[in-house]
Amino acid sequence: FLRKQPHVVYFVVQHMPPGFTHSLAERLNAVSELFVKEAEQGEKVQHGVVYIAPGGYNMKIVQKGNELQIDIVDTMQNEIYRPSVNILFESLSKIKGYSKIAVIMTGMGSDGTAGLKLLKSDENVTSIAQSEESSIIFGMPKAAIAANVIDYIVDLKDMAKTIKCLI
DSSP states (O other), rough: EEEEEEEEEEOOOOOOOHHHHHHHHHHHHHHHEEEEOOOTTTTOOOTTTEEEOOTTTTEEEEHHHEEEEEEEOOOOOTTSSSHHHHHHHHHHHHHHHHEEEEEEESSSSSTTHHHHHTTSSSTTEEEEEEEETSSSHHHHHHHHHTTOOSSSOOOOOGGHHHHHOOO
C-alpha cells in the first residue's frame, strides 16, 4: 500500500501463472468496495485502485515527475517467483514522499523479505505479517519475521481492520 494523504493505492502480488490474475482481479472487483484490476504496462497509478500484478510478470512502480506509473517486466532478477514481491518492494523503496504499508501473507519461500529490508530503510514504512495460526503456508511471513523487518503480526481475520487503522 502506498499512501500520500488523503490518497491510498494498493498493489498486490500473488504467485500465479499468466491468465489467472485477470480472473482474480475480476472476481475481487465484483465483491470489493474498491476498484480492483490487473495492472497494465505504462498505466498511470490512480488513488483508490487495487492493482494486481499480471501472472508470470513482475510489476514495478516508477516515478515519472509527480506521477507514479506501472512498469510490467519480464525479467527474473534472480527471483524464482513471477510475479515477485521482492521486485515490487524494491521498486517501491525508490519512491520517496509517501507513507507505505507492506503486508506479507501466506506463501511458500521467502519472497518479499529482501525487498522489505530495502523498504524498511525508509522511516515511513510499516510492515505486517500474517500470523502462523492463520496462514495456510507460513514460509513467507516466517522469513520476514525471522529477518526482524515486521512491525505487526496479525491473524487473517484482523488484517483489513489493522490496515485501515494504519491508513
